Structure formats: C-alpha cells, structure tokens
Amino acid sequence: MTDPEHAESVIHDTPLASRHESLGARMIDFAGWRMPVQYTSILDEHRAVRERVGLFDLSHMGELIVEGAAAGDALAGAVVSNPPSLAVGRAHYSMICAPDGGVLDDLIIYRLAEDRFMVVANAANAQVVSDALAERLEGTRAVLDDQSLATGLVAIQGPRSVDVLTPLTDVDLGALRYYAIAEGSVAGIPAHVARTGYTGEDGFEVFVEIGRTGELWDKLLEAVRAADGVPVGLGARDTLRLEAGMPLYGNELDRTTTPFDAGLGRVVKLDKPGDFVGRAALEKVAADGPKRRLIGLIVEGRGIARHGYPVSISERRSGIVTSGTQSPTLGVPIAMAYVAPSDGEPGTMVDVEIRDGRVPAKVVPLPFYRRSS
Amino acid sequence: MSAPSDLRYTRDHEWVRVDGGEATVGITQYAADQLGDIVFVELPEAGRDLEVAKAFGVVESVKAVSDLFAPLTGEVTGTNDALAGEPELVNSDPYGAGWMIKMSVADKAQLDDLLDGEGYDDLIAAG
Numbered sequence: 001m002t003d004p005e006h007a008e009s010v011i012h013d014t015p016l017a018s019r020h021e022s023l024g025a026r027m028i029d030f031a032g033w034r035m036p037v038q039y040t041s042i043l044d045e046h047r048a049v050r051e052r053v054g055l056f057d058l059s060h061m062g063e064l065i066v067e068g069a070a071a072g073d074a075l076a077g078a079v080v081s082n083p084p085s086l087a088v089g090r091a092h093y094s095m096i097c098a099p100d101g102g103v104l105d106d107l108i109i110y111r112l113a114e115d116r117f118m119v120v121a122n123a124a125n126a127q128v129v130s131d132a133l134a135e136r137l138e139g140t141r142a143v144l145d146d147q148s149l150a151t152g153l154v155a156i157q158g159p160r161s162v163d164v165l166t167p168l169t170d171v172d173l174g175a176l177r178y179y180a181i182a183e184g185s186v187a188g189i190p191a192h193v194a195r196t197g198y199t200g201e202d203g204f205e206v207f208v209e210i211g212r213t214g215e216l217w218d219k220l221l222e223a224v225r226a227a228d229g230v231p232v233g234l235g236a237r238d239t240l241r242l243e244a245g246m247p248l249y250g251n252e253l254d255r256t257t258t259p260f261d262a263g264l265g266r267v268v269k270l271d272k273p274g275d276f277v278g279r280a281a282l283e284k285v286a287a288d289g290p291k292r293r294l295i296g297l298i299v300e301g302r303g304i305a306r307h308g309y310p311v312s313i314s315e316r317r318s319g320i321v322t323s324g325t326q327s328p329t330l331g332v333p334i335a336m337a338y339v340a341p342s343d344g345e346p347g348t349m350v351d352v353e354i355r356d357g358r359v360p361a362k363v364v365p366l367p368f369y370r371r372s373s
Numbered sequence: 374m375s376a377p378s379d380l381r382y383t384r385d386h387e388w389v390r391v392d393g394g395e396a397t398v399g400i401t402q403y404a405a406d407q408l409g410d411i412v413f414v415e416l417p418e419a420g421r422d423l424e425v426a427k428a429f430g431v432v433e434s435v436k437a438v439s440d441l442f443a444p445l446t447g448e449v450t451g452t453n454d455a456l457a458g459e460p461e462l463v464n465s466d467p468y469g470a471g472w473m474i475k476m477s478v479a480d481k482a483q484l485d486d487l488l489d490g491e492g493y494d495d496l497i498a499a500g
Contacts, residue, residue, distance in 0.1 A: 038409060042434075042435040043410040235436055238436075239435060302415070304412070304413050325436075355431065
C-alpha cells in the first residue's frame with residue numbers, strides 16, 4: 001500500500017523539467033508533478049497548435065500495461081468499454097467507474113498485441129486507476145504492470161505534425177489512422193507512436209522509455225521549431241481541449257459523475273458479455289436517464305464564465321459551470337456546464353452568475369471547435 | 374525591468390500617475406506578466422465612488438481572475454474604453470495604452486502611503 005500523505009507530499013519531475021526551465025517556462029505543481037503551465041503565452045501556444053504545430057510533455061500521465069492470455073476479458077470486467085473488441089494496433093476512449101457508476105478516471109486503452117494492452121490514465125488518478133485495476137484483475141489470468149514512472153510521453157499536435165514527424169520515424173504515418181498505435185522508432189529511439197491527442201487537431205503521442213525522453217524531446221523540438229511551432233504548456237492544453245469539447249477529470253468528470261451525465265454514454269458498452277464494475281448502477285442510469293446534462297455555453301454578455309459559477313434560467317438555479325475561458329479561436333467566452341436535462345437544448349438562453357451580475361449565455365452543441373478536413 | 378520612477382504603486386500591483394487633482398490608474402508590468410495573456414477587463418462606470426484598498430474592477434487572463442484594488446479614495450472620472458476590444462493592451466503597454474481608469478483624488482495624504490518606483494522594485498525583488 002502507498003501512504004497517501006507521503007504520496008501527496010512528493011512532487012515528481014518529468015525527465016524534461018530542466019529543459020522546461022531553460023526554455024523559460026512558468027512551472028506549477030499539477031497532480032503531484034512539476035509541470036510547465038506556459039512557456040511564453042497561452043494564447044500564442046494555443047494558436048500555434050491550431051495553425052501550425054506544438055510539442056507537449058505528457059510524461060506525468062500514467063501508463064498501465066495489462067497483459068496475459070485473459071488480458072482483454074479481464075479489462076472488460078474492470079472498465080466500461082469492451083477492450084476485446086479492439087483490433088491489435090487500435091485504441092479507444094474509455095472510463096473506469098466505481099460500483100456506484102461514478103467515474104474514477106477517463107482513459108485511452110490501446111491494444112498493443114493480442115494479449116497486451118496499455119491503459120493511459122490521468123496523472124492525478126494514475127495511482128487510483130493502478131490500485132483499482134490491480135484489485136479488479138486479481139484472480140484473473142492477466143497481470144498489471146504499472147509503467148508510469150518508466151515511460152516518457154511527448155505529444156506533437158497540430159496540422160503540421162505529420163510533416164514534422166514523418167522524416168523522424170520509420171512508422172508509416174499515412175497508414176496510421178486516428179486512434180491507432182504502431183511500434184517503431186522516432187529519432188532513432190524505440191517508441192510507440194499513437195495518433196491520439198487532446199487538442200482537437202491531428203497529432204501524435206510518442207511513448208518511449210523514460211531515460212530517452214530528453215533525447216526525443218530535443219529532436220522533436222528542433223523539428224517543431226523548424227516548422228514554426230513551439231513547446232506548449234498545460235495552460236494551452238486546457239484551452240485547446242475545452243474548445244474541442246473534451247472533458248477534463250476534476251472539472252467535467254469526477255466520482256459523483258456518471259459517463260451518461262457527461263454525454264458519454266456511448267462509451268459504456270452495456271451489451272458486452274459478462275459483468276463489469278459499475279454495470280448495475282449504469283444500467284439504471286441508462287434506463288432512467290441522467291439527472292443532469294453536460295452542455296456547451298457561449299456567453300453573450302460581458303464576462304467569462306468560470307469553473308464553479310452558478311447557471312440559472314429566469315432566477316431558477318439550473319446548474320454549474322465546469323470549465324470556462326475566453327476561446328482563443330472563436331474570440332468569445334465559452335464554457336461547459338452541467339444543467340438540468342430539460343434546460344440543455346441547444347438554443348436555450350441561460351444566465352451565468354458572474355460575480356455580482358447575471359450574464360446571458362446560449363446553449364450550443366459541443367464541440368465549440370472542429371477542425372476542417 | 375524596473376518600475377517607472379514617475380509613478381506611484383500599491384502593494385497590490387496597481388500604479389498611479391497623478392496630474393493635478395486627477396489620477397490615472399493601471400496595473401504594473403509585473404502584474405500583467407504574472408497574469409499572462411489578459412482577455413477581459415471589467416471597469417466601473419464614470420461617477421462611481423471608490424474607496425482606497427477596496428476592489429473596483431476585475432482583470433482576467435486565460436487562466437485566472439484577479440481583483441483590481443483602488444489605490445486611492447475618489448470618484449471615477451473616466452475609463453479606458455479601448456480595453457473592451459483590446460484587453461491585450463494591458464500586457465503590451467501596461468503604463469501607457471493599457472491604463473484602466475482616471476479618478477479624482479479626494480485625499481492627497483493617501484499618496485504618501487503609496488510606494489515610489491524604487492520601493493515597488495524592492496517589493497518585487499523581495500518576492
């Protein structure tokens with residue numbers, strides 16, 4: 001068992017921490033890691049990813065390997081999706097829930113081989129997920145190997161990412177589809193290259209042995225710079241994912257949220273064979289309908305809706321903002337919020353309580369931003 | 374980066390330029406840099422009475438919301454309307470085009486409580 005108090009007090013450095021500092025990044029403590037929030041400007045970094053290319057250090061994320069003859073079936077009993085349905089080399093978005101249906105974390109699950117899966121968890125939840133998987137895999141013919149601290153992860157995102165990465169890798173990027181992963185090398189370093197990301201742009205995530213992360217970063221950053229790109233911190237990562245309508249654990253998702261609340265019921269495979277943790281509770285939510293609905297808002301008055309601001313309709317409290325910012329791409333304040341299901345139809349006008357005033361906002365479909373082509 | 378010597382400063386990182394009975398108020402370069410890209414500024418209307426050290430407006434960056442505190446007691450006589458459309462002026466020119474409000478000075482003795490440029494630099498250096 002890990003000692004939670006001890007775990008809280010340890011701040012990890014990724015292998016790239018000194019590089020971030022040399023680049024002039026402002027560092028913050030995030031989920032037990034010292035991470036760059038911005039290098040120069042969140043807006044500039046955001047725009048670089050939308051228009052050109054950006055490089056991210058994601059080495060704080062958790063990488064959990066599940067392997068063994070029964071790995072797929074064992075995982076199917078542990079998460080809400082159906083990993084055995086994945087072809088080798090493909091990935092899907094998933095969640096791991098508590099028995100009551102509350103979300104412990106959202107995940108990407110990659111099938112690396114017939115009997116080998118990689119579960120990527122948020123840094124803040126990596127230990128929770130690791131512990132839950134260890135418990136849920138007990139007694140199955142699958143074993144868990146927590147590779148989080150042995151794995152470096154760098155993402156390259158933006159419309160130029162294919163052009164930047166192609167000369168550096170032997171992986172056939174043209175054949176690598178969205179939500180696919182392949183093994184090969186990048187800058188001469190053995191790597192898994194996945195066409196996944198959290199920005200709403202085309203891009204790749206490159207997993208390497210932790211000791212070679214620095215070398216990988218240096219080579220990729222050089223190529224990214226040559227393509228007029230920049231390193232990107234957690235600040236722009238947040239605004240990019242928000243425009244793309246992607247949930248962030250701790251904001252849109254938490255232990256009190258079910259996947260259906262977040263509009264992600266499609267991730268829950270109630271028709272898969274066998275039981276899984278949370279099934280009974282989630283079947284009930286699916287049948288009864290969720291008690292709230294995640295919506296997109298565009299603020300039409302002056303002000304920015306932020307996490308925790310109340311949402312109301314003609315004085316009646318309807319819900320709460322989960323994330324909000326001034327959208328760098330759209331130039332207007334955007335937000336995601338939970339409201340009563342009947343208040344969530346696109347076109348509905350609501351009020352966001354911003355400090356002393358009520359500011360009108362319109363319900364819009366998610367995502368706010370979808371890349372062209 | 375040192376603070377201009379012709380201005381006065383609060384410990385909350387506002388600057389004040391006094392011209393006769395009127396003061397112009399903004400936030401310092403240090404404050405703007407710490408906030409990062411400023412995307413929204415909420416200012417009081419002309420005619421509103423401000424009380425020293427009380428919040429009078431809000432400045433928001435992409436990540437954070439910060440209150441603005443009145444450096445002096447007095448009445449708002451004008452606001453920088455350009456900031457509604459170009460809040461980034463606060464980052465690019467905090468002591469010039471990024472000014473926020475003009476106000477009357479009700480009690481000149483309050484000016485003595487403000488820091489000079491050197492005193493403000495010391496405050497920043499002390500962290």
